[in-house]
Amino acid sequence: MLAVSDLCKTYPTGDEALQGVDLTVEGSETVAMIGPSGAGKSTFIRCINRLTEPTAGEVWLDSTGLTALGDDELRTARRDIGMIFQEYNLVERLTVMENVLTGRLGYVSAWQAFRRKFPAEDIERAYELLDRVGLGGMADKRVDELSGGQRQRVGIARAVIQQPKILLVDEPTSSLDPETSETVMELLTEIAAEREVPVLINIHEVDLALEHADRIVGLHDGELVFEGTPDDLDERGLDTVYRGAEPATTDTSRSTDTPTPAGDDQPRVGDAEVDEPVVANTREQSANGGV
Amino acid sequence: MSSETVRWERFDRKRRLGRFVAGLLVVVTIIASWRFMAIDFVTLDTVPREVADLLTRMYPPDVAYTPQIVDPLIETIHIAALGTAGALVLSIPVALLAAENTTPNAGTYWLGKLLVTVSRSVNTIIWALIFVVIFGSGPLAGAVAIAFRSVGFLGKLLGEEIEEIDFGQVEAVRASGASVVQTLLYGVLPQVKPALVGLGVYRWEINIRDSTVLGFVGAGGIGVELFRAIDAFAWRSVAMMLIAILAIVILSELLSAHTRRLVR
Amino acid sequence: MATRDRTWERPSAFGRRELKWAVYAGVVGFFVWSAWDLGVSPDRVATGLGNAVTLLGDFFPPEATPRQTTRIVDKMLESVAMAMVSTLTGIVVSVPIAFMAAENISPKPLYVVNRGLISISRAFNAIIVAIIAVKAVGFGPLAGIITITFKTVGFFAKLLAEDIEDIDMGSVDAVRAAGGSPVQTLVYGVVPQIIPRFAGLSVYRWDINIRTSTIIGIVGAGGIGSVLLTAFNRYDYGYVSAILLAIIAVVLVAEGVSAVVRRRYQ
Numbered sequence: 010m011l012a013v014s015d016l017c018k019t020y021p022t023g024d025e026a027l028q029g030v031d032l033t034v035e036g037s038e039t040v041a042m043i044g045p046s047g048a049g050k051s052t053f054i055r056c057i058n059r060l061t062e063p064t065a066g067e068v069w070l071d072s073t074g075l076t077a078l079g080d081d082e083l084r085t086a087r088r089d090i091g092m093i094f095q096e097y098n099l100v101e102r103l104t105v106m107e108n109v110l111t112g113r114l115g116y117v118s119a120w121q122a123f124r125r126k127f128p129a130e131d132i133e134r135a136y137e138l139l140d141r142v143g144l145g146g147m148a149d150k151r152v153d154e155l156s157g158g159q160r161q162r163v164g165i166a167r168a169v170i171q172q173p174k175i176l177l178v179d180e181p182t183s184s185l186d187p188e189t190s191e192t193v194m195e196l197l198t199e200i201a202a203e204r205e206v207p208v209l210i211n212i213h214e215v216d217l218a219l220e221h222a223d224r225i226v227g228l229h230d231g232e233l234v235f236e237g238t239p240d241d242l243d244e245r246g247l248d249t250v251y252r253g254a255e256p257a258t259t260d261t262s263r264s265t266d267t268p269t270p271a272g273d274d275q276p277r278v279g280d281a282e283v284d285e286p287v288v289a290n291t292r293e294q295s296a297n298g299g300v
Numbered sequence: 301m302s303s304e305t306v307r308w309e310r311f312d313r314k315r316r317l318g319r320f321v322a323g324l325l326v327v328v329t330i331i332a333s334w335r336f337m338a339i340d341f342v343t344l345d346t347v348p349r350e351v352a353d354l355l356t357r358m359y360p361p362d363v364a365y366t367p368q369i370v371d372p373l374i375e376t377i378h379i380a381a382l383g384t385a386g387a388l389v390l391s392i393p394v395a396l397l398a399a400e401n402t403t404p405n406a407g408t409y410w411l412g413k414l415l416v417t418v419s420r421s422v423n424t425i426i427w428a429l430i431f432v433v434i435f436g437s438g439p440l441a442g443a444v445a446i447a448f449r450s451v452g453f454l455g456k457l458l459g460e461e462i463e464e465i466d467f468g469q470v471e472a473v474r475a476s477g478a479s480v481v482q483t484l485l486y487g488v489l490p491q492v493k494p495a496l497v498g499l500g501v502y503r504w505e506i507n508i509r510d511s512t513v514l515g516f517v518g519a520g521g522i523g524v525e526l527f528r529a530i531d532a533f534a535w536r537s538v539a540m541m542l543i544a545i546l547a548i549v550i551l552s553e554l555l556s557a558h559t560r561r562l563v564r
Numbered sequence: 565m566a567t568r569d570r571t572w573e574r575p576s577a578f579g580r581r582e583l584k585w586a587v588y589a590g591v592v593g594f595f596v597w598s599a600w601d602l603g604v605s606p607d608r609v610a611t612g613l614g615n616a617v618t619l620l621g622d623f624f625p626p627e628a629t630p631r632q633t634t635r636i637v638d639k640m641l642e643s644v645a646m647a648m649v650s651t652l653t654g655i656v657v658s659v660p661i662a663f664m665a666a667e668n669i670s671p672k673p674l675y676v677v678n679r680g681l682i683s684i685s686r687a688f689n690a691i692i693v694a695i696i697a698v699k700a701v702g703f704g705p706l707a708g709i710i711t712i713t714f715k716t717v718g719f720f721a722k723l724l725a726e727d728i729e730d731i732d733m734g735s736v737d738a739v740r741a742a743g744g745s746p747v748q749t750l751v752y753g754v755v756p757q758i759i760p761r762f763a764g765l766s767v768y769r770w771d772i773n774i775r776t777s778t779i780i781g782i783v784g785a786g787g788i789g790s791v792l793l794t795a796f797n798r799y800d801y802g803y804v805s806a807i808l809l810a811i812i813a814v815v816l817v818a819e820g821v822s823a824v825v826r827r828r829y830q
Contacts, residue, residue, distance in 0.1 A: 060471055088477035098472035102490040106572055111486055115477030122482045125574040132572045149575045164472075171476055330652050333645035337705040337786070347710070350700045378598035385595055421812040423779045425691060429796050434619060435612040439602040444612075513691035516783065520602070523692075530695055538696075542688070549687040 010035040011057070011175050011207065016066035018052050018231075026052040028231040029066070034175065037205040039198055041212050041222035045251050049231040050211040051095075054177045057209075058090045059083060070174055088115035091168030091206075093197070095180035097160040099152045099167070106148040108163050109135045112170040131170070138166040142196060158189035165197055169204065176201055178210040182217065190214065194221050215247070229253050358539035365537045369525060369544050376521035377548065379439050379514065380507040383446025387454055388500045390447065394455035399462035402488065412459065419452025424510040428519040439520025446507050446514075453506075454499055461495040462488065497563040505556040512545050622801035626809055635791055636810050640778075643787030644814065646708040647773040653709065654716025654773070655766055661717060662724035668733065669754070678721070685718025690776045694785035705786030712773050712780075720769050724758065731757040764826045771822035778811045 011034040018027040026049040034040050044050050055061040057068050059075065068075040073086055091112070099108045113131045114122055121127070139145055142162040152160060161181060168176055181197065182190035198221045201208045212218045218225055219239040227235030227242075227250030234249050235242065396402045397412030427445035435441040470487035478486060489496075515523020522541060529537040578584040628636060664670045665678035693714050697707040736753035744752060781789025788811060795803040 058475055060475055084477050084479060086477075087475060090475070092472065092475040094468060094472055096468050098466075098468040100469045100473065100486060100490050101466070102493065103486070104575060107486075107574065111473055111478070112476050114473065114479075114482045114486065119479060119481040119485065122478075123485055127572075129571070133570055135572070136570050148572065167472075167476070330648050333648040336645045337642060337649070337709075339704070339706050339709075344706070347701055347706070351710075354696065354700045375601060378601045382595060382598040382602060382604075417816065418812065421815045422808065423775065425779055425782060426792065426808070426811075429782075429793070430619075431612075433796070434615045435608065440604055440608060440612075443598075443602055443604075509687065509689050513689040516691060516695070526692070527695065530699065542692075545692075546684065546687045550683065 012069040014067050017064045019064045030233050034207045034209050038223040039208040040224045041210050041218035042226050044228035048228045054179050089174040091171045091173035091176045093164050093168050093178040097164045101153040104149050109166045112167045142166050157185050161193050176208045180211050357535040361539035362536035365540045372522040372525045376511045379442045379511045379521050383443040384504040384507050386447035387450030390451045391454035395458035398459035416452045416455045424449040428514050428517045432518050437518035442514035442519035450503050457499050461492050465491040494563050498560045501556045501559045505552045508552040623805040626805040627802035628806040639788040639791050643777040646705050647777040650709045650712035651770045651773050654713040658717050658720035661721040665725040666728035682718050682722045690715050694780040695783040698784045703784040708786035727758045727761050767822045767825045771818045774818040
């Protein structure tokens with residue numbers, strides 16, 4: 010069970026990306042976090058495994074308090090947290106198999122890692138996973154020869170081979186075309202369900218979230234403004250998440266009062282999040298949601 | 301009258317003035333430099349004759365001398381190879397220190413920059429002077445000198461290469477619970493490997509050229525023979541050695557270009 | 565389907581594993597041979613490290629008497645002056661050679677001869693060129709100027725020739741079609757296309773020439789190098805480190821100036 014309480018992150022620039030977020034993910038549920046770009050979704054996910062250091066708050070994974078761990082303990086704890094990235098973040102010049110086995114690095118010595126000597130059961134599991142994600146026979150291909158959809162499948166295999174207690178998924182589909190997005194999301198949620206791993210997923214495509222998630226939370230300006238089942242998310246809910254409107258009012262002029270800062274979400278290399286198309290997209294979504 | 305003629309000029313007045321001042325400054329500096337050195341034109345007159353004279357005495361190259369330069373030539377190649385290998389090993393930690401995205405803190409960053417700068421600013425031959433004092437004359441001093449000069453070169457360029465890597469790949473490896481060493485092995489090394497090999501081979505090629513002169517300060521290689529022959533005015537032997545040097549330099553250039561094309 | 569003991573070997577760039585190990589063994593063998601040939605032994609290295617510690621003590625602090633300081637300044641100025649003059653002479657000599665070494669505008673025999681000249685200039689270390697120049701014209705900065713000019717040609721003419729080879733022949737043809745003479749074609753068709761790189765290359769080469777001018781004095785070709793060698797021969801290591809600091813300072817300033825100027829011309 011992942012329990013986050015009062016998580017805050019203020020960047021050195023003074024930008025308050027997270028302002029006290031509480032969230033629990035348990036069992037084998039899939040929680041989708043929606044919100045406009047710059048709302049702090051990526052920061053939130055990255056604060057959980059501390060790729061970004063949170064400024065305040067606590068993160069618990071089962072009985073481990075992640076926020077209090079020292080470097081070595083944090084490394085051990087990270088073995089239990091699988092992460093899937095927006096830009097795949099595969100090591101491009103390594104083979105598919107090497108990338109999948111990266112998920113087992115926490116269990117082998119540096120020397121074994123250097124010689125690529127992984128335990129037989131890791132290799133076996135890697136082959137099984139590659140078959141499962143539809144990349145059977147591609148183990149020795151170099152990742153830079155793969156298509157975007159194939160890369161994200163490798164990304165899924167890399168995260169799942171960790172046998173994690175939770176999967177953190179950061180915008181898994183924003184670098185993919187709509188059709189591939191759909192199949193990747195399906196694969197991801199299926200595998201998670203098979204293995205009974207809970208999933209926390211950041212996603213800005215609301216229809217994908219509605220389709221695949223058990224629960225939806227909405228983040229706006231670093232604050233949790235919505236929480237409920239996909240059925241609970243109506244037009245008003247979407248307004249709240251995307252335009253910062255008060256739950257009681259539907260005054261659209263408020264959108265200008267709370268501009269969403271673009272691009273200051275996280276200092277990550279190769280961040281392809283673009284503000285404009287996303288906002289346009291969500292307007293469309295909110296119209297659909299109202300019908 | 302002048303106001304009616306249409307005039308066209310390449311640059312506007314301010315830029316022209318800037319260029320003029322800069323140009324003037326360069327000219328003045330160069331004239332001042334020439335006067336400072338006080339080279340009289342009498343000696344200048346004889347230069348072409350003296351150079352021509354020397355070249356005539358070099359001809360024809362002493363082919364019979366060839367067997368005597370094989371060993372020094374091999375020693376030169378060994379010095380370059382060992383020096384480059386040593387530098388490559390040392391340059392990896394230096395590059396990690398001198399790259400903004402991998403250095404642990406500001407202090408280590410400046411330490412990296414300092415190592416790179418000192419190594420690069422001191423010429424191989426000066427490093428050789430120092431290491432001859434330390435190790436005594438001989439090729440060992442030469443190899444160490446080559447290594448010390450190359451560390452800065454490799455550390456700087458490799459560091460720049462590390463600064464260019466996609467940090468997302470590194471983060472993904474780290475997120476799976478990898479240790480620092482494992483993160484370097486899986487996240488950083490694959491991304492800089494082509495650069496590592498390419499730069500190493502390129503520096504080796506430069507080091508072949510640099511190793512040819514180490515002999516002047518007693519640090520081994522073909523230079524020992526070369527400078528002995530020059531002192532003895534054995535110009536035909538000198539010519540033979542110059543041809544041999546030219547040959548291995550061109551060979552190393554070809555080999556280096558070929559290897560760099562292979563590793564992509 | 566899932567056989568229990570599937571293994572995985574990292575695919576090798578050499579195709580076969582035997583070949584891979586053979587190549588690795590060959591490389592290691594070569595370095596062992598190198599080390600053996602150079603007489604690398606643990607006790608030599610150990611003695612060397614001991615000497616290094618002693619020497620480091622001798623190097624610090626850097627010190628120079630007032631007379632030595634004057635000598636450093638004087639000879640350093642000579643180094644810089646040599647670099648200044650020979651950058652100019654080097655470029656002047658390089659330009660015609662570059663045109664003759666450009667494949668697209670030069671006749672084949674001329675091309676081959678000039679490419680050969682460039683290769684020779686690049687192949688020989690400045691120290692070798694300098695010692696030969698000293699034998700030809702005697703000690704002093706004149707030998708240094710000849711050396712640096714010669715070395716500049718290999719660098720400058722090569723890069724300039726490559727730039728000329730990369731120019732857009734269309735605009736050259738246009739000038740020629742408009743009735744331009746061969747010289748006019750060069751001035752209006754070729755020169756404007758290479759001018760931007762020219763300035764950058766010049767400053768870059770000047771930077772390298774400053775470095776070279778600080779060492780060729782070791783063989784008597786003028787500049788600070790002779791002072792350094794004398795100091796070494798007298799075991800005056802405090803003086804040596806003072807000279808080294810002066811050289812490093814000048815080299816860094818030149819590198820800084822060169823970087824700033826090149827950035828402005830980008």
